Amino acid sequence: MSKSESQPAPILEMKRVSKRFAGVQALRNVSLELYPGEVIALIGENGAGKSTLMKTLGGVHQPDEGEIRVSGQVVKITGVKDSIRSGISFIHQELNVLDNLDIAGNVYLGREPLTGPLRLVDTARMAAETQPFLDQLGLNFSSRTPLKSLSLAQQQMVEIAKALSLNAQILIMDEPTSSLTLSETDRLLTVVEELRAKGVSIIYISHRLGEIMRIADRVVGLRDGQNAGGLSRAELTHDAMVKLMVGRDLDKTHLAHDTSNLPVRFSVSGLRTGKYPNKEVAFEIRRGEILGMAGLVGAGRSETAQAIFGIDKSQGGVFTLDGKVLSIKSAQDGIRNGIYLVPEDRRRCGLITDLPIRNNITLPALNRFSVAGLINRDKERTSAQKASKALNVKTPTVEFLAKNLSGGNQQKVVLAKWLSLEPKLMIFDEPTRGIDVGAKAEIYDLMRNLAKEGVAILMISSDMEEVLSLSDRVAVMHEGRITGILPFDKASEESIMQFAVGGERPATGARPLDTGAAAV
Incomplete structure (x- = not known):
C-alpha cells in the first residue's frame, strides 16, 4: 500500500526523535510514519542513524527527545519488553543467538513455556511450536538442531524465525539478508510479501537496493542523523536511492584491469x-x-x-x-x-568491541608503542588518530568504543589495524x-x-x-x-x-x- 493511496491512520508515528551518544548527535528531529500492511525501506549510509532510530523503537535505546505513537496512542518504550508489548519485533543486523542451545531454545529464549508442578521448561511444546516458523522460511531442519551446527546464514534465519514467532504487527528488519544465500534471500522476501498481505507493517533496512526495488512500497532516507527525504513506489530507481543516501552520484567506473604481466x-x-x-x-x-x-x-x-x-x-x-x-x-x-585477514564477522572475529578504537587499531603492533614493557599512550593515540583519519573513520575521538560505531566504520577500524603494518x-x-x-x-x-x-x-x-x-x-x-x-x-x-x-x-x-x- 502506497502512502499516496487512501489508507487508515498510521500504525506507527515517530515524531522529532533525537538521540545523542558521548558527544555524537546520532539522531536529530527524525520523523517517520508507517501504515498498516505497508513495507517501507529505511536507507542511508552507515552512521546515518538508521539502526539507532530502530533501536529506540525496539527498546534498546531511549530517545532524548521526541514522541512515539502506536495505533494513535503515545507509548513509552524503556526496554525491549515494552517494545514487544507494543506489538513490535526487531530482527537485528548482528546475531543475538546462543550456540549452546538448540533452535527452539533460541526462538523462545526468555519466554519458554513451562509445565508440571516443578515448572520445568516444556521442550517438546517449544520444539513443536517452533517448527512451523522454520517451515515458513523454507528451512529443512528440525527445531531441535543445535545452533552451533548451523552456518552464519542459517543462524540469521533462526533470528528471523524468532521474530515471526512473536506475531508482531510491526516488524523491523535490519539488514536481514546480509548473511543469506540468493535462495534464502528470495525466500525471505517472499515471506515479507506474505506478511504484508496479512496486514503486518514492516520497516526494512538494507543496502541491497535490488531487494528494496522488489518489496518496498516507499523509501525513507536518513543522512547524518536527519531526514533526507523519501521516494514513492513510482520514484524508486537505483540511482534515485543512491543520491538520496549520499547526496551525490557515485562513480561507476569498472575497476578491474589486466594483470597478466605482473609477477x-x-x-x-x-x-x-x-x-x-x-x-x-x-x-x-x-x-x-x-x-x-x-x-x-x-x-x-x-x-x-x-x-x-x-x-x-x-x-x-x-x-x-x-x-x-x-x-x-x-x-x-x-x-x-x-599476511593479514579482514574476517567476514568483523564484530566477533575482527574487533574487541568493548575496547576503544585506539586499542583496536594498535593491538597487533603494541611493541611499536612500548618501552621496557610499558605502553606509551600518547604515541599509541597519535598513531591511531592518524590511521583513523586516513580511512575517514567517523568518530569524535579514538577513545570511542568500537561497539558504538556503525558497521562501515567498524570495518574501517579492522582495516586500519593492518594497513600500518x-x-x-x-x-x-x-x-x-x-x-x-x-x-x-x-x-x-x-x-x-x-x-x-x-x-x-x-x-x-x-x-x-x-x-x-x-x-x-x-x-x-x-x-x-x-x-x-x-x-x-x-x-x-x-x-x-x-x-x-x-x-x-x-x-x-x-x-x-x-x-x-x-x-x-
Whole structure:
C-alpha cells in the first residue's frame, strides 16, 4: 500500500526523535510514519542513524527527545519488553543467538513455556511450536538442531524465525539478508510479501537496493542523523536511492584491469582444509592484483582464507610469498610474513568491541608503542588518530568504543589495524557485508590503492556485482576445490555460476581455465 493511496491512520508515528551518544548527535528531529500492511525501506549510509532510530523503537535505546505513537496512542518504550508489548519485533543486523542451545531454545529464549508442578521448561511444546516458523522460511531442519551446527546464514534465519514467532504487527528488519544465500534471500522476501498481505507493517533496512526495488512500497532516507527525504513506489530507481543516501552520484567506473604481466606475489598449492581434507586448492595472486573468490555458501572459501592466515590448521599445502616458501602454523606466522585477514564477522572475529578504537587499531603492533614493557599512550593515540583519519573513520575521538560505531566504520577500524603494518597479502572475506554504498566506494578505492602499491589481494565475496566490478580475475570454488579461474573480461554471472555449481567447462564467452593458476 502506497502512502499516496487512501489508507487508515498510521500504525506507527515517530515524531522529532533525537538521540545523542558521548558527544555524537546520532539522531536529530527524525520523523517517520508507517501504515498498516505497508513495507517501507529505511536507507542511508552507515552512521546515518538508521539502526539507532530502530533501536529506540525496539527498546534498546531511549530517545532524548521526541514522541512515539502506536495505533494513535503515545507509548513509552524503556526496554525491549515494552517494545514487544507494543506489538513490535526487531530482527537485528548482528546475531543475538546462543550456540549452546538448540533452535527452539533460541526462538523462545526468555519466554519458554513451562509445565508440571516443578515448572520445568516444556521442550517438546517449544520444539513443536517452533517448527512451523522454520517451515515458513523454507528451512529443512528440525527445531531441535543445535545452533552451533548451523552456518552464519542459517543462524540469521533462526533470528528471523524468532521474530515471526512473536506475531508482531510491526516488524523491523535490519539488514536481514546480509548473511543469506540468493535462495534464502528470495525466500525471505517472499515471506515479507506474505506478511504484508496479512496486514503486518514492516520497516526494512538494507543496502541491497535490488531487494528494496522488489518489496518496498516507499523509501525513507536518513543522512547524518536527519531526514533526507523519501521516494514513492513510482520514484524508486537505483540511482534515485543512491543520491538520496549520499547526496551525490557515485562513480561507476569498472575497476578491474589486466594483470597478466605482473609477477607472482603469493601462491598456494596442494592446500587441504579441515572442512575438505580430501580436496586440494591451488592458485596464485600477482603483485597489485585483486583475485576475487566466488562460490556458493559452504564452498570452502572462508576455510581457505583462514588456513592461509593461520587461524585454521591446514591439512597440507605449500605457501610461497615472493618466491620464498612459508611455514604458516598460526596467525602469528601469517602476521609475521605480512599476511593479514579482514574476517567476514568483523564484530566477533575482527574487533574487541568493548575496547576503544585506539586499542583496536594498535593491538597487533603494541611493541611499536612500548618501552621496557610499558605502553606509551600518547604515541599509541597519535598513531591511531592518524590511521583513523586516513580511512575517514567517523568518530569524535579514538577513545570511542568500537561497539558504538556503525558497521562501515567498524570495518574501517579492522582495516586500519593492518594497513600500518605494510601488508604483502591482504585477504578480505565479505569486505562490504552490511555496508552502505558510500562506504563501499571508499573501501573499493582503498583496495585498488593497495593493489597499486603492489599488495596482493584475495577478495572473497558473495556479492556478484562486487566480484565482477572489482576483480582482476575470479577464482570460483565448489565443495572445497577451485573449479575455474576467469579473467575479468570473460567473467560473467553465467560463467561464474557454471563453475560455482561444479561445472568443469566455462560458460559461453568464457576463456578456458587460466593455466597460471590452475584448478585442481
